[in-house]
Amino acid sequence: MQSLLSRSLLAAAGLAFALGAQAQDKFTYMTNWYAQAEHGGFYQAVATGIYKKYGLDVTVKMGGPQVNILQLMAAGQADCIMGSSDLQMMIARSGGLPVVTVAAIFQKDPQVLISHEDVDGFEQMKDKTILIAPSAQRGYWLWLKQKYGFTDAQTRPYTFNIQPFVADKNAVQQGYLSSEPFAIQKAGVKAKAHLFADKGWTSYATTVSCMESTTKDRSKVVAAFVKGTMEGWKSYLADPAPGNALIKKDNPNMTDEQLAYSVAKLKEMGIVTGLDAPKLGIGMMNEQRIATNYKFLVDNKLIEADKVKVSEAYDFSFVKDLKVMP
Incomplete structure (x- = not known):
């Protein structure tokens, strides 16, 4: 016991x-x-x-x-x-x-550039105003310039507000595949999202x-x-x-x-x-x-x-x- x-x-x-x-x-x-x-x-x-x-x-x-x-x-x-x-x-x-x-x-990085519906690819963005955040200058923007011949002169600051894009038919803006395109769609604007990852961004x-x-x-x-x-x-x-x-x-x-x-x-x-x-x-x-x-x-x-x-x-x-x- x-x-x-x-x-x-x-x-x-x-x-x-x-x-x-x-x-x-x-x-x-x-x-x-x-x-x-x-x-x-x-x-x-x-x-x-x-x-x-x-x-x-x-x-x-x-x-x-x-x-x-x-x-x-x-x-x-x-x-x-x-x-x-x-x-x-x-x-x-x-x-x-x-x-x-x-x-x-x-x-896949969901980073995209969003264009109005008349743009079919990155190649057609050389004459567009591109809205990007300052942080992009030390990342994907360098890759885009090398691959597609974009220039710093065509950029404007992106402030996480879609209104400048909505108001300007010649504008392209950065975004996340699963986020900004939805907001733009809700605003009644027809747009296209161009995914970097499908074009060689690793x-x-x-x-x-x-x-x-x-x-x-x-x-x-x-x-x-x-x-x-x-x-x-x-x-x-x-x-x-x-x-x-x-x-x-x-x-x-x-x-x-x-x-x-x-x-x-x-x-x-x-x-x-x-x-x-x-x-x-x-x-x-x-x-x-x-x-x-x-x-x-x-x-x-x-x-x-x-x-x-x-x-x-x-x-x-x-x-x-x-x-x-x-």
Whole structure:
């Protein structure tokens, strides 16, 4: 017969085990804009308990136009952030921030130029006024100039307002495939969206990027977050309702109509599930493609080769064997 002491010790051990099993690692991920369908998989993994299944208590924090998410991550206010592109993260690393990209959800960058309906392609935009944000000057605008012969003289600042485009038949503006074209359509203007990714732009988008110290000191937690995120995206594209409910809670201005449009575009154009994803899984990164992106940045003097090494700016181990298939 067990002594009272031994039974007490066993009960205490059982309680400790139960508490340990229920403990959740806290993890904060910060997005690069207000909550929207383009962030759906992250919200879905929270809403459906996928992160919890992997032992995580995840908080998704919204970014926005005045929010410097790189700065906030460096200050310890986020564990990982959503890079608009992997190029952006390499530029940040070149600037001295030890950021590492561990996954890329968008296999195609949804960045587009939007024209009025009489323009059939980039080749017909040489005489147009092109509205782009200043940040584009250190990214895709260099690629467009080299590929299509555009000039800086034809650009005007884009202020995330579609009205200048709507009012000017000769204008072209930047946008996200799943966002601005919808707003322009709602304004009653017929327009065409021209996707960079279909013309050779190789940048990844919607990354999971973290401080180097986080990938090393919390590697198991980062791995759980990456796995949960990819399952979240698979779930969201199958049935976005749970994630959309959380998106609207964070961003009350988001409408069901906009969410439905965006999800349809993400699926139609294979933004998450296209290119290498059907063979290697959601969130994967191709080393050859990243080498192309790296060369683009070095050739255009956006980074210095001696300040950034691909082997340090990316960690492929978190997605290499995941194979969360679309």
